[in-house]
Amino acid sequence: MDDLKAKYLGLIADAGDESAIEDLRVQALGKKGEIALLMRGLGAMSPEERQSAGPALNALKDEINSAIAARKASLGDAALAERLRSEWLDVTLPARDRRSGTIHPISQVSDEVTAIFADMGFAVAEGPQVESDWYNFDALNIPGHHPARAEMDTFYMHRLAGDNRAPSVLRTHTSPVQIRSMEAHGAPLRIICPGRVYRADYDQTHTPMFHQVEGLAIDRNISMANLKWVLEEFVKSYFEVDSVDLRFRASHFPFTEPSAEVDIRCSWEGGTLKVGEGDDWLEILGSGMIHPKVLKAGGIDPDQYQGFAFGMGIDRIAMLKYGIPDLRAFFDSDLRWLRHYGFASLDVPTLQGGLSR
Numbered sequence: 001m002d003d004l005k006a007k008y009l010g011l012i013a014d015a016g017d018e019s020a021i022e023d024l025r026v027q028a029l030g031k032k033g034e035i036a037l038l039m040r041g042l043g044a045m046s047p048e049e050r051q052s053a054g055p056a057l058n059a060l061k062d063e064i065n066s067a068i069a070a071r072k073a074s075l076g077d078a079a080l081a082e083r084l085r086s087e088w089l090d091v092t093l094p095a096r097d098r099r100s101g102t103i104h105p106i107s108q109v110s111d112e113v114t115a116i117f118a119d120m121g122f123a124v125a126e127g128p129q130v131e132s133d134w135y136n137f138d139a140l141n142i143p144g145h146h147p148a149r150a151e152m153d154t155f156y157m158h159r160l161a162g163d164n165r166a167p168s169v170l171r172t173h174t175s176p177v178q179i180r181s182m183e184a185h186g187a188p189l190r191i192i193c194p195g196r197v198y199r200a201d202y203d204q205t206h207t208p209m210f211h212q213v214e215g216l217a218i219d220r221n222i223s224m225a226n227l228k229w230v231l232e233e234f235v236k237s238y239f240e241v242d243s244v245d246l247r248f249r250a251s252h253f254p255f256t257e258p259s260a261e262v263d264i265r266c267s268w269e270g271g272t273l274k275v276g277e278g279d280d281w282l283e284i285l286g287s288g289m290i291h292p293k294v295l296k297a298g299g300i301d302p303d304q305y306q307g308f309a310f311g312m313g314i315d316r317i318a319m320l321k322y323g324i325p326d327l328r329a330f331f332d333s334d335l336r337w338l339r340h341y342g343f344a345s346l347d348v349p350t351l352q353g354g355l356s357r
């Protein structure tokens with residue numbers, strides 16, 4: 001029995017892994033293992049022999065079991081030590097650069113403006129950027145000889161040789177969307193149309209693609225008074241001021257009659273814009289009562305319905321609010337340029353964040 005003990009304790013001490021230990025356990029203590037065979041032999045012994053051999057066998061069994069447990073534990077410790085040695089991280093290495101993506105300021109301002117009008121019951125409408133001559137010009141009472149229609153000012157789409165139809169254009173304003181909405185939904189109608197527009201113009205204050213938001217409200221008793229209230233609410237909300245003076249200046253657009261350009265009272269103290277106070281006036285948009293011919297073009301009876309409409313440049317009102325002096329800032333993909341101008345909401349890329357301040 002001492003030989004057996006020496007043999008197993010030696011084998012267990014040399015076992016290299018868990019499966020080797022398990023093999024040894026079966027070999028020694030399993031049903032057909034060496035100890036079991038000896039246990040079975042107890043029956044054939046004399047009572048005296050059994051009395052000394054029984055406890056000795058049990059003790060051997062216990063010793064083998066605890067040797068197995070001890071060996072398993074030390075193999076586990078070794079495995080852990082090996083993992084600790086090989087799987088290490090150098091936490092002092094510099095971190096990888098984070099990609100900093102944000103919603104573009106133009107998109108943020110567009111969302112912000114849209115949300116303000118949505119609160120007043122305006123629905124958002126969108127439409128194609130490549131438009132027909134009809135929707136972009138004729139339906140808006142812009143005559144064939146109008147300078148806006150000149151090749152100089154408008155991007156015309158290429159036509160195949162022999163195609164003599166009026167060429168399509170890159171829309172020069174979002175008004176075509178409003179004509180399409182009149183046709184699709186009729187009156188009453190309250191919509192806001194944000195989007196890209198195109199004009200063949202390129203200098204410090206003009207880019208060939210820019211952004212506009214137009215709005216209109218059509219119903220049986222709409223007047224300039226409704227226009228004034230809506231615009232006042234918009235300006236207060238957008239520029240985050242409690243009160244504002246608006247100045248309506250008579251103007252002319254082919255699609256409105258009467259037409260007015262709208263200025264807001266402001267000051268430019270130390271080069272920064274303050275809305276609502278001061279002795280300066282800042283033009284922010286054009287507006288008017290929708291021309292009867294335009295209502296008719298949209299399938300709405302001008303004897304039954306009137307409406308106001310307005311349009312403003314998103315790029316421009318974004319520059320005013322965030323103090324960005326150069327239009328290039330928007331079309332440089334380098335956001336550092338915008339951060340330089342304190343475009344704080346770049347860090348809060350949500351509509352809520354933009355509005356709650």
Ligand code: 2NL
Pocket residue numbers: 175176178179212214216253255256285286287288289290291294309310311312313
């Ligand atoms: C401006 C002036 C304006 C409109 C846009 C409009 C649209 C329809 C009918 C009548 Cl469908 N009017 N839009 C009206 C007045 C002015 O924009 O200076 N935009 C930057």
